Amino acid sequence: MTTFIKNIFVSLLLVTFLNSCKENTSATIPLENSQPADSLSQPVTQVASFTGQQVTGVTVSDDGRIFVNFPRWRKGVENSVIEIKADQSLKSYPNDSWNAWEIGQPTQQDQFVGVQSVIAFENELYIIDTRSVLFQEVLDAPRIYVFDLETDNLKKTYTLGTSSYFPDSYINDLRVDPIKNLIYLTDSGHAGLIVLDRETGASRRILNEHQSTKAEQSYLTFDNQKWKGTIHSDGIALDAINNRLYYHALTAYSLYSISTDDLLTKSEKAIEQSVVYEGKTAAPDGMILDSNGNLYFADLENNKIQYRKPDGTIHTLVEGDQVSWADTFSIYNNELYYTNSRINEATGDISDMTFTLNKTPLPGN
Numbered sequence: 001m002t003t004f005i006k007n008i009f010v011s012l013l014l015v016t017f018l019n020s021c022k023e024n025t026s027a028t029i030p031l032e033n034s035q036p037a038d039s040l041s042q043p044v045t046q047v048a049s050f051t052g053q054q055v056t057g058v059t060v061s062d063d064g065r066i067f068v069n070f071p072r073w074r075k076g077v078e079n080s081v082i083e084i085k086a087d088q089s090l091k092s093y094p095n096d097s098w099n100a101w102e103i104g105q106p107t108q109q110d111q112f113v114g115v116q117s118v119i120a121f122e123n124e125l126y127i128i129d130t131r132s133v134l135f136q137e138v139l140d141a142p143r144i145y146v147f148d149l150e151t152d153n154l155k156k157t158y159t160l161g162t163s164s165y166f167p168d169s170y171i172n173d174l175r176v177d178p179i180k181n182l183i184y185l186t187d188s189g190h191a192g193l194i195v196l197d198r199e200t201g202a203s204r205r206i207l208n209e210h211q212s213t214k215a216e217q218s219y220l221t222f223d224n225q226k227w228k229g230t231i232h233s234d235g236i237a238l239d240a241i242n243n244r245l246y247y248h249a250l251t252a253y254s255l256y257s258i259s260t261d262d263l264l265t266k267s268e269k270a271i272e273q274s275v276v277y278e279g280k281t282a283a284p285d286g287m288i289l290d291s292n293g294n295l296y297f298a299d300l301e302n303n304k305i306q307y308r309k310p311d312g313t314i315h316t317l318v319e320g321d322q323v324s325w326a327d328t329f330s331i332y333n334n335e336l337y338y339t340n341s342r343i344n345e346a347t348g349d350i351s352d353m354t355f356t357l358n359k360t361p362l363p364g365n
Contacts, residue, residue: 044322046357047359048068048357052352053077054346056069057118059125060337066083066337067081068081068118069115070115071114072133073133076351098111112129116173119175123148126144129143131143138168161203165205172234176198176238181198182197183198184238184260188249191208191213191215191249192209192210192213195263206263210275212254212275213249214249215249216254221301231250233249234284235284237288245260248297250284257275281314282297282298283299285297293310295307296336298325300325307363322340325343326339331362334365336362
């Protein structure tokens, strides 16, 4: 078992060990160009809640369909992917069979094993299956399932090539580039990015264990106590118009970007030389860009959602009890949807814990 897996497994499942590791430390991270909250009365609406089921990913399709997912970080996951219907009912997506796999069973091609993210894009739903459970090594090749949202039928499966991932990989998030016809993915278990050709399905790994994709430390700080975990390249956001890909390790405070034009080169050295350090931020999980070029991300340690304007200034959109490890974001109808995965709190039995999906207006709305 790798150091990454050990650290995260202990953090989430062994409460007594976690408590013994708590230390007093400072939670203050100096941010470049940081600004105060735009509004202390920013409205937040709870869209759905899940008791005993730890949600991570969320996505809203162009026609308003809402999907969320639940990784197999522990036993007892009822569904990997569900759709939240208009009447607030929850439906296994695409059906019960796809969600029926249980830990210990042989893996199947047509069943989810360990889903980390869901991304709706151009009437398709991209589902990342890490093929990893309980923070252990991958059971077989990580893959992306693509479902047609008109029929809810499987349209395509992208299976990562063996040179694109490692046994300790944890494929975390993706963005689809319709202009270059590529998919970009982050690996938070083994630092690096993956570029996948949508037409051929060929994948290649870039920036493997590069400074920009590696975690900067092995913990985060909550209420002056350390949460142990080393999480590499995690959040990712694409500005397809300006050919810019943004990415960020989770236990880190540095935002990086790279020109997507430079990702077309086969030279790893050239790719490394084109990486741009964008500046200091809070430690985030997922990220997303809006149509105005604002980059949204969480300040995990301080229960905030922030955004970085194109001029580089950082603003706080929401803060307080309604933000508890804001994990993943989606934008629909001028509102920011986000999940509260409460990862730093979910260190043992979560059967009585509630995890939520919330939404809040974008700035200026």
